[in-house]
Amino acid sequence: MSKKLPHRYQAIVMPLVLSALMSGIVSFVSSAIGNGIHPDILAFWIKAWAFSWLVAFPSLLVVLPLVRRIVAATVEQPRSN
Numbered sequence: 566m567s568k569k570l571p572h573r574y575q576a577i578v579m580p581l582v583l584s585a586l587m588s589g590i591v592s593f594v595s596s597a598i599g600n601g602i603h604p605d606i607l608a609f610w611i612k613a614w615a616f617s618w619l620v621a622f623p624s625l626l627v628v629l630p631l632v633r634r635i636v637a638a639t640v641e642q643p644r645s646n
Contacts, residue, residue: 580625
């Protein structure tokens with residue numbers, strides 16, 4: 566038995582992972598620049614990340630179909646042999 570999720574979950578898992586990674590990176594950089602590196606940076610960053618992710622995940626669910634259409638309209642698809 567496969568330990569992978571069925572393909573039908575791809576539309577949720579991809580934005581979930583992407584939003585977690587991107588919001589984590591951006592919120593850490595923003596937190597470090599805005600507040601400096603100090604002993605409490607991790608606690609401050611986790612709070613910022615949680616809020617950022619709550620915005621990023623639903624945003625990706627909404628805009629990802631539009632992004633896919635824009636990319637499909639601007640990037641040539643490979644030709645099958």
